[in-house]
Amino acid sequence: MPIRSPRGRATAYRALWQWPLRSPARLALTGIGIVAAVVAVGAGIGLTTGSAHSTGEAPGATSAPTAILNPGDAGQTPIPTLLPPVPELKPTTLPLSAASPVALQVASSWARAWVRPPDGTSAARWLAGLRPTTTDEYLGVLSGVDPSNIPATKVTGAARAIVVSPRSLQVRVPTDALTLVITVVDTDTGWRVSGYDRT
Numbered sequence: 001m002p003i004r005s006p007r008g009r010a011t012a013y014r015a016l017w018q019w020p021l022r023s024p025a026r027l028a029l030t031g032i033g034i035v036a037a038v039v040a041v042g043a044g045i046g047l048t049t050g051s052a053h054s055t056g057e058a059p060g061a062t063s064a065p066t067a068i069l070n071p072g073d074a075g076q077t078p079i080p081t082l083l084p085p086v087p088e089l090k091p092t093t094l095p096l097s098a099a100s101p102v103a104l105q106v107a108s109s110w111a112r113a114w115v116r117p118p119d120g121t122s123a124a125r126w127l128a129g130l131r132p133t134t135t136d137e138y139l140g141v142l143s144g145v146d147p148s149n150i151p152a153t154k155v156t157g158a159a160r161a162i163v164v165s166p167r168s169l170q171v172r173v174p175t176d177a178l179t180l181v182i183t184v185v186d187t188d189t190g191w192r193v194s195g196y197d198r199t
Contacts, residue, residue: 091165099161099169103184103191106133107171108159110193111180116150123147135185135192151177172199 020030113129126147131139152175159182163170167186172179183195 094164094166096161096164099164099171100186100191103169103186104159104161104171106191106193107169107173107182107184108155109133110182110184111155111159111173111175114150114180114196115152115154115175117147119148121147130193133193135187135194138192138194152180153177168194 020026110133117126154176156176157174159171159173161169162172169184171182171184173182179199181197181199182193184191185194
């Protein structure tokens with residue numbers, strides 16, 4: 001008698017997938033059956049597709065590819081199988097004398113705002129002092145800095161360019177505790193600091 005209701009079908013399917021779980025012997029028997037089915041399917045696929053071993057070649061032998069040319073193909077060049085080497089990309093650098101005075105001024109202003117503020121200055125106020133000369137992305141990074149942990153208290157020298165590119169500079173600014181290497185980039189809103197390192 002066929003199963004006519006959805007509840008009857010669900011019960012029949014549940015009985016089928018629960019059968020292997022009723023005892024360890026049934027589970028092992030089901031596992032062996034699944035493995036045997038997978039091996040049989042794999043062997044069947046291997047027999048239908050053929051292999052190099054069935055053609056009588058030695059297992060280690062490899063045959064060289066042969067090209068079949070049509071009489072009209074004599075003037076065609078073969079399609080290359082390797083891409084040509086790509087030259088290494090190198091940033092364009094300019095002489096140090098090409099450094100933008102505005103960018104050097106931005107780096108100097110940023111360094112003066114970056115040094116440790118007087119005691120009692122909040123991190124929000126310190127960050128507000130950096131805002132006019134810092135990119136929006138880098139302000140997010142600096143928002144996690146506690147300004148009371150900054151070792152430098154004052155800038156001790158002029159900003160000096162060390163690497164000049166068409167739209168960015170690396171500028172060295174000395175302080176009383178360390179030397180800052182500031183990256184200044186040319187953005188849509190002018191020159192802004194996008195990062196720094198300590199040396």
